[in-house]
Amino acid sequence: MATKSKDVGQSSSATPETMLAPQTQTAPALVLRARGNIHSSIAEAIGKSIVCGEYKSGSILPNEAKWAKDFGASRSAVREAIKILMAKNLVVSRPKIGSRVEPKEHWSLLDHDVLSWYSRSPDRAGFQKSLQQFRYVIEPEAAALAATFHTDEQMAEISKSCKDMATAPTLSERTQADVRFHMAILKATNNELLVPLGATIASALNNLFVFITRTAHDLHYAQDLHNNIERAIRLRRPAAARTAVQKLLANSDAVIKKNSPAL
Amino acid sequence: MATKSKDVGQSSSATPETMLAPQTQTAPALVLRARGNIHSSIAEAIGKSIVCGEYKSGSILPNEAKWAKDFGASRSAVREAIKILMAKNLVVSRPKIGSRVEPKEHWSLLDHDVLSWYSRSPDRAGFQKSLQQFRYVIEPEAAALAATFHTDEQMAEISKSCKDMATAPTLSERTQADVRFHMAILKATNNELLVPLGATIASALNNLFVFITRTAHDLHYAQDLHNNIERAIRLRRPAAARTAVQKLLANSDAVIKKNSPAL
DNA sequence: TCAACTTATTTGTCTGACAAATAGTATAAA
DNA sequence: TTTATACTATTTGTCAGACAAATAAGTTGA
Numbered sequence: 001m002a003t004k005s006k007d008v009g010q011s012s013s014a015t016p017e018t019m020l021a022p023q024t025q026t027a028p029a030l031v032l033r034a035r036g037n038i039h040s041s042i043a044e045a046i047g048k049s050i051v052c053g054e055y056k057s058g059s060i061l062p063n064e065a066k067w068a069k070d071f072g073a074s075r076s077a078v079r080e081a082i083k084i085l086m087a088k089n090l091v092v093s094r095p096k097i098g099s100r101v102e103p104k105e106h107w108s109l110l111d112h113d114v115l116s117w118y119s120r121s122p123d124r125a126g127f128q129k130s131l132q133q134f135r136y137v138i139e140p141e142a143a144a145l146a147a148t149f150h151t152d153e154q155m156a157e158i159s160k161s162c163k164d165m166a167t168a169p170t171l172s173e174r175t176q177a178d179v180r181f182h183m184a185i186l187k188a189t190n191n192e193l194l195v196p197l198g199a200t201i202a203s204a205l206n207n208l209f210v211f212i213t214r215t216a217h218d219l220h221y222a223q224d225l226h227n228n229i230e231r232a233i234r235l236r237r238p239a240a241a242r243t244a245v246q247k248l249l250a251n252s253d254a255v256i257k258k259n260s261p262a263l
Numbered sequence: 264m265a266t267k268s269k270d271v272g273q274s275s276s277a278t279p280e281t282m283l284a285p286q287t288q289t290a291p292a293l294v295l296r297a298r299g300n301i302h303s304s305i306a307e308a309i310g311k312s313i314v315c316g317e318y319k320s321g322s323i324l325p326n327e328a329k330w331a332k333d334f335g336a337s338r339s340a341v342r343e344a345i346k347i348l349m350a351k352n353l354v355v356s357r358p359k360i361g362s363r364v365e366p367k368e369h370w371s372l373l374d375h376d377v378l379s380w381y382s383r384s385p386d387r388a389g390f391q392k393s394l395q396q397f398r399y400v401i402e403p404e405a406a407a408l409a410a411t412f413h414t415d416e417q418m419a420e421i422s423k424s425c426k427d428m429a430t431a432p433t434l435s436e437r438t439q440a441d442v443r444f445h446m447a448i449l450k451a452t453n454n455e456l457l458v459p460l461g462a463t464i465a466s467a468l469n470n471l472f473v474f475i476t477r478t479a480h481d482l483h484y485a486q487d488l489h490n491n492i493e494r495a496i497r498l499r500r501p502a503a504a505r506t507a508v509q510k511l512l513a514n515s516d517a518v519i520k521k522n523s524p525a526l
Numbered sequence: 527t528c529a530a531c532t533t534a535t536t537t538g539t540c541t542g543a544c545a546a547a548t549a550g551t552a553t554a555a556a
Numbered sequence: 557t558t559t560a561t562a563c564t565a566t567t568t569g570t571c572a573g574a575c576a577a578a579t580a581a582g583t584t585g586a
Contacts, residue, residue, distance in 0.1 A: 074571045080346045087350030095537040095578040105458050110373055134456045141400040193397045196372050326567060337540045358547040358568040
């Protein structure tokens with residue numbers, strides 16, 4: 001009884017690579033990312049195709065049975081996937097109707113998954129613009145709050161990530177420290193509603209870094225701007241912190257414009 | 264064959280009110296809100312108990328079979344409910360471990376459902392404070408953006424809801440117009456990432472109105488403040504719009520403090 | 527013309543089974 | 557005694573098939 005391995009009935013599932021024999025007639029039409037659970041993969045696949053505009057708002061998705069056939073999965077797996085999409089307000093389901101794509105303004109765009117799917121959307125440029133504008137709304141005021149409310153521990157994290165930026169040996173490490181810096185400021189606001197926006201800001205930054213190649217001079221100047229923010233927060237000067245962040249953002253804009261004038 | 268009504272096997276489900284006969288031994292320990300689907304109700308029940316701190320971050324929830332027994336539902340229903348909670352980053356599930364409650368900073372607090380559950384949490388006061396602070400971050404800058412980018416149609420909606428506030432016959436209708444006014448401003452930013460924050464702001468406002476009883480004098484002054492915002496946006500004066508919103512928020516703070524000095 | 531009924535389709539729910547992952551325990555080896 | 561290995565038990569993950577409930581659309585009757 002070492003290995004039970006009944007191995008019957010369960011259809012032997014996918015074995016994604018070695019799909020040599022087309023079995024009966026159920027050759028999966030859509031292939032899933034092997035990583036993770038099946039329902040997660042299905043949710044990602046459907047979610048991406050929705051936010052990328054493959055299914056228009058208000059239109060009806062294929063029914064669960066169709067998805068199940070296409071993915072070579074069970075209806076249960078598809079249903080759990082769709083429940084995930086419902087939770088993120090991408091679709092609503094009703095009996096006899098099916099699952100309808102919600103209007104874009106209902107989507108939980110600030111959700112980490114939705115945002116990452118959306119960032120692969122056709123209109124990357126517009127998305128990037130919205131993200132940068134979003135930073136202008138959030139970050140200056142967040143820095144001001146951080147200057148007022150930060151704890152010693154939170155300040156230490158801000159200072160450390162700022163110093164890590166300056167001393168990072170590789171560009172990749174510098175980038176990571178940069179993200180940590182901005183997240184640390186958000187956390188230092190001690191406002192539980194602002195912290196979740198960190199995921200959005202982080203996404204914005206990561207998208208940014210893809211676009212940008214900086215010169216040594218750029219990097220040095222950007223570091224100065226970061227140092228100014230760190231100092232203003234440390235000295236508990238909200239107005240100065242706000243202004244310093246605005247300067248950094250303006251610099252980001254300038255660098256973006258220089259690197260991709262199309263925007 | 265008019266009505267099939269096999270009526271066997273399916274356990275005849277809940278019949279929530281008239282649960283007279285304890286059947287066999289499966290008397291549901293937890294009663295669900297009758298409204299809506301079973302999985303939604305379960306998600307709400309579990310979600311609420313998580314955000315209200317009944318299950319601490321990092322702890323393991325009862326397993327699916329236990330929930331199913333407690334709710335008198337099937338494991339499928341429980342699983343779909345938990346998928347919803349996973350999508351909102353309240354829990355993560357792994358085989359053999361179970362579903363673990365995520366740390367609070369992972370929660371999608373800006374999600375409409377999570378926010379509404381959370382607003383019933385024990386620390387209402389702190390939550391209210393965070394919300395009001397959040398408005399200080401978002402709304403002034405949003406108004407400035409709206410002043411710059413609004414379309415005629417969007418401006419019409421802002422003006423209409425502002426006028427509706429002034430002429431509303433009942434307090435309830437005034438409140439609704441008030442919410443519409445702030446949502447309209449967010450929409451008029453034409454920033455797709457700011458619009459989802461509307462749900463959060465709306466929740467803040469609704470929580471606010473519960474706390475507050477206004478005098479006629481208060482209402483009149485508040486109306487003036489709203490009119491100022493409307494005018495600044497209409498005349499495309501971003502700085503004036505920003506300042507006008509800040510004044511309104513300061514007034515909100517004052518009224519809150521007057522009505523419940525405990526805060 | 528319009529209302530009531532019927533039908534077909536789709537999601538919602540239940541049941542029961544097996545697969546996969548893995549923490550904890552027991553066992554064997556060094 | 558300590559460490560590595562194998563086993564076991566538990567829990568989520570997935571599958572299959574059935575029936576319930578809701579309802580859009582078509583059909584019939586007044």
